[in-house]
Amino acid sequence: MSSLKGLAFLLVILTSMIIPSLFFLQTSAQTSLTISPSNSSILVDVSQVAPPDALDPATGFYVQDGPLYQAIFQELVEYNGSNYLQVVPVIAQNWSTTNYENWTFYIRHGVYFPDGVQVNASTVWFSFYRIILMGQGPGVANYIELLFNSTQYGQTGYALPWGVAAAIQNVTGLPTTKNATLAAKVLASILSHFNAANTTIQKIMEYPYQAVVVEGPYKVKISTLEPYRYFLLDIASWWGAIVNPVFIDEHGGVQPNTPNSYINDNGMEGTGPYVIKSVGPSLSEIVLVKNPNYWANNLSNIPVVAQPGHIPVIDIKYGLSHNARVEDFATNQAQISYVSLPFLQQIYSAYQYNKYVSFNQIFVNLGYEAAVFYIAMNTQIFPTNITAFRQAIVHAINYTAELDVFKFQNQTLAIEYLGPISPVFPLYNEVMQLDKLHPYTYNLSLALHYLNEAGYEGHFYVVLPNGTTIGDTNGKQLGTLTIYALAPVNELEQEQLTIVQDSLQKIGISTSIQYVLPSVTDNWITPNGTPALIDLGWFPDWPDPIFQELMAQTDVLYGGISGDLAWVNISTLQQIYENLPFLTNQTQQTLEVAKVYQILYQEAPYAWLPNPVVYYFVQPYVKGFVYNPFIGYYYNLMYYQPYTVTISTSTSITSSTTTTSSLTTTTTTSTVTTTTTSSLTTTTTTTSSSPSTLIYATIGIVVVIVIIVVAIVLLRGRGRGGGPGF
CATH class of the missing domain: 3.40.190.10 (Periplasmic binding protein-like II)
Known part of the structure; x- marks a missing residue:
């Protein structure tokens, strides 16, 4: 009898150890998080x-x-x-x-x-x-x-x-x-x-x-x-x-x-x-x-x-x-x-759903601007009226550093190019291939070569940071040049201008920055009334890369704030421009633009700064966000589609406990607003055993049954032998 009790006690111990460990080895819980507008209307x-x-x-x-x-x-x-x-x-x-x-x-x-x-x-x-x-x-x-x-x-x-x-x-x-x-x-x-x-x-x-x-x-x-x-x-x-x-x-x-x-x-x-x-x-x-x-x-x-x-x-x-x-x-x-x-990470870090929504699910990258950005160099006033001086500047700027300003999460959100045509237009690549041109590159020795040449032409000299003198030492030392830029200026623009200043300082050109209101630029309507150096950009009104970009920035008829801030006035170009935008033969028009580009590359009236991507932050439940660089986006195409995140949690219990989670997202398939809830989010939770949990539980039951059967057989065997208690 004492053996039977001992065996029964042992079975209880084994069962209490095996069954819980097997049944609760893995369980899973699913929570659905639906993100929608606070007011769907x-x-x-x-x-x-x-x-x-x-x-x-x-x-x-x-x-x-x-x-x-x-x-x-x-x-x-x-x-x-x-x-x-x-x-x-x-x-x-x-x-x-x-x-x-x-x-x-x-x-x-x-x-x-x-x-x-x-x-x-x-x-x-x-x-x-x-x-x-x-x-x-x-x-x-x-x-x-x-x-x-x-x-x-x-x-x-x-x-x-x-x-x-x-x-x-x-x-x-x-x-x-x-x-x-x-x-x-x-x-x-x-x-x-x-x-x-x-x-x-x-x-x-x-x-x-x-x-x-x-x-x-x-x-x-x-x-x-x-x-x-x-x-x-x-x-x-x-x-x-x-x-x-x-x-x-x-x-x-x-x-x-x-x-x-x-x-x-x-x-x-x-x-x-x-x-x-x-x-x-x-x-x-x-x-x-x-x-x-x-x-x-x-x-x-x-x-x-x-x-x-x-x-x-x-x-x-x-x-x-x-x-x-x-x-x-x-x-x-x-x-x-x-x-x-500079604040992309800040807005994502503050985003209340950043645990469930990735950065790229709310960051809408719309590609490069149909625009150009530059330092305009007035070709009609000293010292930027000297071609070699302008060539020195375009080769002195550290374009790699300029691009690095636009880096985020190992991506460079900008591109180099050779203006005045934006690289988004097919014509740009056609012309660059025809002319075998490339954007200006950072080349300090070449910049010094051109600057020395400019010094003798303009009777001035500069002193490099190491004390070396470049240019005509019988002339005057070049004074500080002012770069004009629009106010207010953001952090990114300040960083870009600092790089330009540091780059020019390396070839002995000292600069200062002057921020002005847009109203001041309205007076830039004559060559003498326009600064020598201007940091600005040009956005075409409609997608004609010739009439709206090339000519707008290099035709003296549009001199000053109307577009040609460099006051480019080249007789060969003026003759071409008389008919260029109105040519109906596209091949002929492209060849003419290629001629113009060769001339402008040598004249260097502008130093071209990186063209950044256009982007917005858009909630993940907003669909139909269609962007056009010439009119913006279309409110009438936008609609709401609730955005659902499914959070799956699996729990394992052995001698130690571990938890793993995974996220999946789903959206409804309707093409118009389907939610009318006023809540920001809704959650539902379900708990279930995974297939592996059921398998382990089944094995555990079988093991217990086997133990019980074996124990009964052994007990009966002992009874037939005339043991005590029977």
Whole structure:
């Protein structure tokens, strides 16, 4: 009996040791974390570091204006989403041209402004003539030499669509072809009291020899002064917006060379998918709501860029502080944000979901800028008027150090290139291959060679850090040169300028930095009034690398702040530029650009600084974020799709306990907002045994059963032997 008790006790001990250890060897728990907006009806954008300069697309000319205008206004044709080298029909149903000079557009039927005013051919005539006559930045910069004559503009001070004075004179008998002031006043009166049913106005619009001709209720012809292959890409931006004549005439009308202050401050409705609901003080916040009467609602045969908005309210907060942009995004109060490159890690470290969402899931890298950045060297004043001096500078700058400024997590978020054409354009690579050129390189000995040559030409000398004298010692020592840059300056720009200063100091050129407000640059309109060295960048208005980049920065007609800050004035180039942008033979045009590039490489009017990538921080549940460098991004394409993170935890219990975790993410497959919860996150937890746990448990049960069976057999064996207790 004592043996039986002992054996039973032993079985209990074994069972208590084996079964728990086997059953609880592995268990797993799953927690699902869903990240969604605090309010699924609103998108908050805090990425824009400065407010728009105006709400009227005929006046606004800042980069940050793009997303706002794109949501409110529409053009005859628009960029095909992120593809800025292709356009799609929006206000126009279709178009045709046979010579790149005469463009016929057929207006889409059924396009309305929110107040019910219908768009037709006369609306197009009104819109183009209004923006030109107003004489503001967008109309002048983007239609000069295309829809109005630059010579007449320079002589009279009025931007008049070509042929409109003849149209007015032909119909009314007024001497407008010889009196630009009269022509401007009459056109302003027509636009300010616009009545497309008026017989006189109809005849003026139908006059065949002018920039825009109404050829039928829904047919309009636009003719440029020269054949121009890129014209559709020009009018695809907001200066091609079709605007409401009725609203404008009720709110100040149109005056020559004058902005509309009411619309600049309060905005106006366009034909786009959103309308303005409210405007904050100094344009610090603008709230958009879906256009309830949007003409494209329930239509299927429209381009993607014209589709109705998905998110009901867009709240754009402009000019927030750096800390506010970090905090609002990190706490999921904003869906789109931006910080400069030195603070990328800061915003990610502050992000409340950084344990579950990787950096690249919220950092949207959109590629390099369609722009160039530089130190402009004024070719008309001392000492930068000496070619060898400019060559010395372009070879003295440490470009590797400049690129290192843009490093983050073992990535270099910038690229070297040889301007004035941005490397994002296909033409850039074609020309570089034809010319067998490469960007300027850091070569200290070559820089000293050129500087010595420049010293003798300009009768000056410099003293190197080691005391060596370079240049003409019979001349004067070169004084400190000032590099001008725009204020306010961020940390990254300061670092770049410091590298330039240190690089030039190594060849004996001492520099200082002078920060100035944009208003100061407005006075850089003559060679002598423009500093010798300027740190700035150039953003083309539309994607024409020749007219908008190459010529804008190296044609003396655009000297100074208009684009050519180096005041490049080379007779060979000026002759080429007379016809270059208007060549319709693409091969011939490319070969001509290659000639220009060879000349500019030797002249070195600019030192080209790295071209950085464009990026934003976007919450992982925001889908449809489509970017175009010429208009920004499309609010109407964005929608919410809750972002779910599944956290799996496995636990092992033996003599010691270990825990491992893994993350997986899932998203729903709907194409519109599907969540209506107001919570920031939701979590669910499930606990289950893994397959291996079940296997171990089964083995444990079998082992226990075997032990029991063996024990019974042994006990019975002892009983048959006449042992005690039986």
